[in-house]
Amino acid sequence: MTIENYMPDFVLEKAYDVTVESLQKYHIRTVFVDLDNTLIAWNNPDGTPEMRKWLHDLRDAGIHVVVVSNNKYERVKRAVERFGIDFEAFALKPFTVGIERAIKRFGIKREEAIMIGDQLMTDIRAAKRAGIRSVLVRPLIETDSINTQINRWRERRMMKKITAKYGAFDYKREM
Template identity: 60%
Template structure:
């Protein structure tokens, strides 16, 4: 395993900064997105008005959004059903199971899909393994669920190695 396995293709402040136009400029036609701390704060399962606006803008632009989450079915369903977007639960990131399920379900082409998430160790690594592009976003809130805290410690070491090799990683407002 090399440090490249954790290097995101793009780094943006928030999933809400992604627009259909900016995605299309990069040949992206579908967005796979992590749930906790990417789409919604892990401790606020109801989301925000900003989330509703972003999903509406993607839907109006015919840009499919599919949540790919390691969470259990009931948790993901409760979080996304009011937004009428599809999801894959128990995705098993950093493995590729959930990403492949979403790609296969919709017949997406790997070069037209991007995985968006807040963790190098799960979201970005899974995207690299699946052979698709990735976008790292800042976590929506600075606290994590108990099961994510372990990954964050490892992630800080990986982040430092990435910056040592490629220079400072800066969150931007668009891809």
């Protein structure tokens, strides 16, 4: 397990810092985005006005947004259906199951896709395995569901290794 398998291509404050302009600059036409603590706070299914504007801006620019979540189908559907975006539930990240399903289902080219997520151990690792670019963002809120708390413990250990070798991540406001 090399730490390079957990190194994101970009490190940003939040998903909404991924702008239409930056996606166009990197020729990205599809954004895969994690659900809990990335797109929405895990305990706030309604999202924020900022999130809705971000989704609207991407859609208007012709950029396809697909939520890729480890959550159950009903949970993801309930969270995203009001926003009119596609999703893959039960994605099994850090494996590529959900990403691969979305790539096939929508005919996505890997070089035109990016994965945005708040966890190194699931989101970034799955993107690396799938051969797509990745963006690590800070979690929207400090608390996590019980399942995520276990991953956070593993993530802290990996972060220490990354920081020792490369220095701490510098969270930016643009790609």
